[in-house]
Amino acid sequence: MTFIDENNVVRYFSHGKERIFARTKAVIGRTVQNCHPPQSVHVVEKLLEDFKSGRKDAEDFWIALGEKMVYIRYFAVRDEEGHYRGTLEFTQNITPIRALEGQKRILSE
Secondary structure, X not given: OEEEEOOOEEEEEOOOOOOOOOOOXXXXXOEHHHHOOHHHHHHHHHXXXXXXXXXXXXXXXXXEEOOEEEEEEEEEEEOOOXXXXXXXXXXXEOHHHHOOOOOOOOOOO
16 A cells, blocks of 8 residues: 655555565655656556546556556545545555455355
């Protein structure tokens, strides 16, 4: 998970067990545009523009990275008055989810 504030500055990221996109403490305080490859910056800027304007509240992407299928979800964070305060980004390797079959209806031991 990564949080970007209303000024497009990275303020927080979590250290999951399986970090998909490498993050170092150096990204804290940097603009999110400087954390993406140049060829995708226009997508980042359009998404943030849509969140700030209120046109969108969420957006999902999925990409293949080697053997992994990665699901990336973005959510606009708004205050009680509906003003944009930032964006949350969640990434997940969904390869194991895509392989599920049947059903599981009880807790694991």
